[in-house]
Amino acid sequence: MAAVSMEHGLILAGVLFALGLIGVLVRRNIIFMLMSIEVMLNASGLAFVVAGSNWGTADGQVMFIFILTMAAAEVAVGLALVLQLYRRFKTLDVDAASKMRG
């Protein structure tokens, strides 16, 4: 019972976040990028929940709910963008959509 500490939880969150970051940077397929972003969001949510349960308050869970809400909105818009991207360029390569360069 004694071995789970806040530090362990936070390190787990950090590892997941780093993995998500690697995913975003490595992947060229926009769907994979979105998934990696989800991983990152989840990791930050985990950090909040860990901290919240460390102090025995509901605040961490509330923040996680907010993150959840944001993720839902982000995914809805992001997937709509994926569809548009695929319609326009017939590919999921994010680098294809680089016309907005300065």
Add this chain to the structure above:
Amino acid sequence: MIQSIHPLIITIGILFVVVNTAALLIWLERRLLALWQDRYGPNRVGPFGLLQVLADMIKIFTKEDWVPPFADKPVFILAPAVIVVAVLMSFAVIPFSPDIWVVDLNIGLLFFLAMSSMGVYSVVLAGWASNNKYSLLGGMRAAAQMLSYEVFMGLSLMGVVMMAGSFNLREIVETQKGMWFFIPQIFGLVVFMVAGIAETHRLPFDLPEAESELVAGYHSEYSGMKFGMFFVGEYLGVTLISAFITTLFFGGWLGPSFLPPIVWFILKTFVFICFFILLRASLPRPRYDQLMAYGWKVMLPLALANLIVTGGIILAIG
């Protein structure tokens, strides 16, 4: 010793009963449909054709378990397992009687919703993994249908949660001692039933597997025991929804004391199972757009209105 084994016995017992009920339902449905459609149904094998179930099982277990070469093999195999697992997990939180349950979870209702949302994957992945356009279409329909109906399935139950003040199913049953919730929550019941039919994609909402349009939809490519798992999964789903209607709206094990609580529970559940079969016998299948429009334009507002009114009344009284 007996103390530590007790939960295990209960768990195994419930599993056994539930799975066999599902198998029996195959026979029951065929008999009842035949009755309502004025024919005999299976009546040759054994008394009243009861052994038909056994015959079917033998047949289905011995069939060749074939995976199409063009399919995505791991997902193809995973898909049918998901639905059975998800539904069986949901039975864990149901209190069958005051002293028969697997786990007394204080977020029991949410657990049920979580598991039913997992059930979506079975159908969707099956449709995708079959690599067949009809299956894919069926899978997509299923995804949209179940995602939509899940929304107000959850909403319809929140009225019950408000009245009971808990997600714990045992507490919900206990609070129904004065009045079963189907009276104050009649709209919640209606919405939950409709959503339940859609979640288990039973007729009339079996659009994902509509034989006439989609050649059985997501399970076109399945055969043998994998198909059997979809089949059993469907009957398990019917049993699960009926059990939940009983628990949430009709007082669970509560009833006059001349029968033990577990019998009351089984009786009530059986009534709702028969009701589901009756629905299949009597209602035609809607068009897909009608199904979605019905969900978003009728059921969702109804569920929201029910929620608001319930909340208002609880505030006014309490």
Add this chain to the structure above:
Amino acid sequence: MLELLWLIPILPFIGFLVLVLIGTRLSRAGVAAIGVGSIGISAVVSLLCGFSFMSSPPPGDAFSQTLWTWMKVGSFAPGITFHLDALSLLMTLVVTVVGFLIHLYSTEYMNDEDGYSRFFAYMNLFVGSMLTLILADNLILLYLGWEGVGLCSYLLIGFWYKDPANGLAARKAFTITRVGDTAMALGLFLLFAHLRTLNIHGDGGILALAMSQWMEGSGLAIAAAALLLGGALGKSGQLPLQTWLPDAMAGPTPVSALIHAATMVTAGVYLIARTYVLFELAPAVQFAVALIGTITLFVAGCSALTQRDMKRILAYSTISQIGYMFLALGVGAWSAAMFHFMTHAFFKALLFLGAGVVILALHHEQDIFNMGGLRRALPLTSKTFIIGAAALAGFPFITAGFYSKDLILWKVWSAHQPWLYIVGLGGALLTALYSFRLVFIAFFGEAKSHVVKKPGACMKIPLTILAALAIIGGLIELPHAWGNWQPFSKFMESAFPLTASVEHGGHGKAAAELILQGIAVVVSVVGISLAYLFFLRKQIFVEGVAGSSVGVAVHRFWFAGWGFDWLYDKVFVQPVVWAARINKNDIIDFIYRLFAGIIQIFHFIFCLTQTGRVRWYAVGIAFGAVVIVAMVVLS
């Protein structure tokens, strides 16, 4: 009955709101019903109020109604208060009745145009603002109405906004009247600074306070009166701010009839009459009013004689006639001015509406030299038009214009201003000349163009009614020499209680008055005869005069309205443009441009980082995060 007073200005506003909000969804009939109906009901209410006011005059011959307090800043708390006395009643009646007739006329005139509901919305807003102006109990509310009518004037002059010229004309009108309005606003500040109130009437009003606190001819009184006069000049198109009015004819003809002839342009006259005490306290300014009126009436008369555009002739004649009103105000003949205002509203609205019929009939042809012989094609229109022109020219005995103009000239003479009287008489000759020049060229002679559209009932009824009013309108006030029948003056004088009693022509002067009348009759008849001779019989003579080198120059000078536009362009516009041009590259601009340049350089640098590759952005964010976390950890 008088309690219904608030309905009079409110109804047009309601009509405006309805038309603005749902006007585009209504049918044309519905729009017309609301637009005309609101003014019609307003006219009925004002007639009822008028009867009630005259049959049983309220105490003090004035009635006030406070709806609510508009705002409250320190001691300054103007109310939304309406004040009805003889002066405002007359104005209200004229505005609502003439306005109603013109609205009725417009339903047919505008029928083929786009923006039907927009037109009626603006017209209703105009009438509402005008009534607010008239009925206002304090100068600030009056100023609200004043600016409201200015706005509507702008909107309606530029009604056909698709032609840039119309927009330009609207802008010109707005800008020039703004010059006057600025003066007026300063006048209001001055009055408030010294009298601590802007209420007009009552014991605490500016009239009574000015009377008791200011000496006659004191600097304050002169300044206040002069500033208010500035506003009046701008709104009424008097010299030197008259140049916008001829261009304002770019708007639809009913607009010209309503705003730029019958009602709004007389707001200046009304303002001076309303604040008459200030002008009596400043005789120099009052004389300036008379002088400006006289010069204006002569200058505008000359210009009217040379115009080719039917509506511009009428516009110049409007300026000229308002000049008569100013002349009357300048010699203290308040009721004579208002009398001429009333008759002018009738016959000038009639003339404009008649001109509208002609313009529509000839498919938007406005040049009178392309007309001719319309007498046969448009019988009723030409009859009423001739009546209107006769009233304008002061045709003796039977027309309203004769009585009102004669009254003004008689008052000028009896105020011992012979020079002003002579110029006014000359103006009367000019009036007769140009008005019948218009009639003879446009309605007599050979037909030069084909009539494509005959007026319908909605156009004929207002014409007929206005023609009748243009004849009988003068009979409510007969010259003194003809007996003691002057109900109008008596009625009006109740609105000017603080004035030194206006000198009535005594019996001893009856002979002089009769002689002057004879002169006026002769001038008018001679003018009309000359017009007949020159413009119908012996056009060669006119062409000869106009063709000579002097004639050409004078003609061009007069045609251009005495070159005021040219003058203003040279004196005001071009110096400003020149100053703006040479100041274009000044030092302050350089500093700003330096900033802009630096930012632009940064912009180009940062543009290079914008590769359009999302993952590079992500790398940037991640790198930034690493750096920031490192800073936090290591600090």
Add this chain to the structure above:
Amino acid sequence: MTVVFWISAAVTVISTVMVITRRNVVHALLYLIVSLLAMAVIFFSLGAPFVAALEVIVYAGAIMVLFIFVVMMLNLGARASQQERQWLKPRMMIGPAILAAILMIELGYAIFAGGGIEIITGEPVGAKQVGMSLFETYLLGVELASILLLAGLVGAYHLGRRDRSEEEES
């Protein structure tokens, strides 16, 4: 509970690694779902059952289904996997991995520099407390979140709509 935490933590990390290395979108999504479910178990073990349920219902049950739905709509087949093979070269991992490693080292330093290790008791904080906190302390946040959802809804609808010109083409 400790054992549960460590097992599910391991599952989470492994399946997340699988997510960022799979070539097949659906397989990656399945691993992501596994990762989320394991995360829910972690939440449960940390004494946050309500959030654990939400994680499954909303994240795994709704958001991921949306992903799968889109993948199915685009119907990415073997060709997409082939392309992923081309795009996903091992040496591309080096740079991001170094960056992430630095970040991890920094975070680890920041976490452990604090000193004493605090033990999480895992006392459950139930749905009721979360709800009270949401609708009392964080009411404004709830309103903002609802506005955000509405904006997301409208935005997704607008973006997902086909252009009229495209419809004419097809």
